Amino acid sequence: GRPGWHIECSVIAEETLGGAPTITGGGNDLAFPHHPMSASHLRMLGSGDSAATVHVGMLGFQGEKMSKSLGNLVFVSKLRAVEDPAAIRLALAALPWAEDAEWEDHLLVEARQRIGTWRAAVGVAGDSRGLAAAIVERLADGLDVPGALAVVDEWAAAKLGSTPSGDPSGGHGGDDEGARHAIDALLGVLL
Incomplete structure (x- = not known):
């Protein structure tokens, strides 16, 4: 994972929301390690956990995951x-x-x-x-x-x-x- 990214999201949540968001969500590529790492950082800052976490599937096109790098x-x-x-x-x-x-x-x-x-x-x-x-x-x-x-x-x-x-x-x-x-x-x- 990218520790700086996990920490950055945790700090943004703390500063903007005053703690863990009620619902944490994102693509299924964030299910591990990003969301668990961000949650652990928020707990270390004294925040509780999100009430719910949801992960959406990836959308593919022509057999590949859509992405800027592939241009698809x-x-x-x-x-x-x-x-x-x-x-x-x-x-x-x-x-x-x-x-x-x-x-x-x-x-x-x-x-x-x-x-x-x-x-x-x-x-x-x-x-x-x-x-x-x-x-x-x-x-x-x-x-x-x-x-x-x-x-x-x-x-x-x-x-x-x-x-x-x-x-x-x-x-x-x-x-x-x-x-x-x-x-x-x-x-x-x-x-």
Whole structure:
């Protein structure tokens, strides 16, 4: 490891936060030795431990971990010039957050289809009271974001499957603001 780096992060946490952060997080490459070393330095400074530590997986591209040194980065800023930001968010959210994953073009294709289906479903008036609770249930289970997306997929498919053919409003007109709000508030996706 790099002892100076561990000490530097510990001092920054102490000076900025007044001790250990409530949640320590970063890539899975920080799981050892960086986070345990920084935590031990904070304990030596008289701080307690973080209440939780989370580590996200690395994102790969063309079989390699994305990195500046390899020059194989896919920039969200460039994707935004040609893609709906909601589709980019859904493409990334569909990947298990705690595992290494590979960025592939089909993720955006699937996300575009998903966002289109969701937008059609929120365009149909209806009762979506159970949707928020079902999303929260998946998120409360290890932050299962792909599972939460599947909940919305199932809700949208059921809602669209119950509309008369050729009438996206289901004969009711209107908009499902409850579903729109739940998806935005819980998943950060504006429909």
